[in-house]
Amino acid sequence: MIQIENLCKRYGKLQVLQQVSVTFNTGKVVSIIGPNGSGKTTLSKCILGMVLPDTGDIKLNGQSILKEHAYRSQIGYMPQIGRYPENMKIRQVFQMLQDMRPSVHPLDEDLLEQYKLPAMYDKHMGALSGGTKQKVSAALAFMFNPDILILDEPTAGLDPLSAEILKRKILLEKSKGKLILITSHIMSEIEEVADEVLCLVEGQVRFNETIQALKAQTQEDRLSRAVAKAMRLEEVL
Numbered sequence: 001m002i003q004i005e006n007l008c009k010r011y012g013k014l015q016v017l018q019q020v021s022v023t024f025n026t027g028k029v030v031s032i033i034g035p036n037g038s039g040k041t042t043l044s045k046c047i048l049g050m051v052l053p054d055t056g057d058i059k060l061n062g063q064s065i066l067k068e069h070a071y072r073s074q075i076g077y078m079p080q081i082g083r084y085p086e087n088m089k090i091r092q093v094f095q096m097l098q099d100m101r102p103s104v105h106p107l108d109e110d111l112l113e114q115y116k117l118p119a120m121y122d123k124h125m126g127a128l129s130g131g132t133k134q135k136v137s138a139a140l141a142f143m144f145n146p147d148i149l150i151l152d153e154p155t156a157g158l159d160p161l162s163a164e165i166l167k168r169k170i171l172l173e174k175s176k177g178k179l180i181l182i183t184s185h186i187m188s189e190i191e192e193v194a195d196e197v198l199c200l201v202e203g204q205v206r207f208n209e210t211i212q213a214l215k216a217q218t219q220e221d222r223l224s225r226a227v228a229k230a231m232r233l234e235e236v237l
């Protein structure tokens, strides 16, 4: 379980997160949505310890993670754009990360195999297409069997079959009791995999609901319309 309490972050004059308080429970897929620049990635990076909040707290299973490092091994992260040393081969990237985490056995090589990455092991990262780089990022995020996954626009750039493989993997890991946070703009995809939607607007929580509750409250069957209504945009539809 992750508890976020009154989280605030500013970059210069820009208040990116404002008093964000939210709880994420295990065994759930939560989609973090909101307009571009609303603070979704910043919130994810605060949980990952990549960005230090100005005030507020983040607790993982009751323990504050601020100024902690060890907890990071419990989180798998798939960034929006994976950056890897261009001259390293796929094989070397996987080997390097496995060498850094020798205690994890067995490794989860499910996505590695489904994406047929071993057949491309000798390709250099700098020579990969955007989608193949995404597959490497996805395989790495799940590989060390983390309890929590943070996936930033995970299917952007993936072909439909590869996106389907990833969605099935997300649901499989959820069924094992993992907590999965997904940043996405694709409502149909969110509807397929998520249980709950957290909506940020200008760094503040606009709503945080189960998909079912959101649809019931807005009296809309489609998530895209329910979200638009909940964001008070229904007049422009």
Ligand SMILES: Nc1ncnc2c1ncn2[C@@H]1O[C@H](COP(=O)(O)OP(=O)(O)OP(=O)(O)O)[C@@H](O)[C@H]1O
Pocket (backbone or CB within 6 Å): 011, 014, 016, 034, 035, 036, 037, 038, 039, 040, 041, 042, 043
């Ligand atoms: N390191 C940084 N320094 C200065 N400003 C930053 C930094 N990182 C993010 N920002 C700003 O903070 C705001 C929120 O950015 P963030 O990446 O969290 O948004 P987002 O909701 O993930 O957006 P998107 O949907 O476009 O991915 C943006 O205005 C962005 O320009």
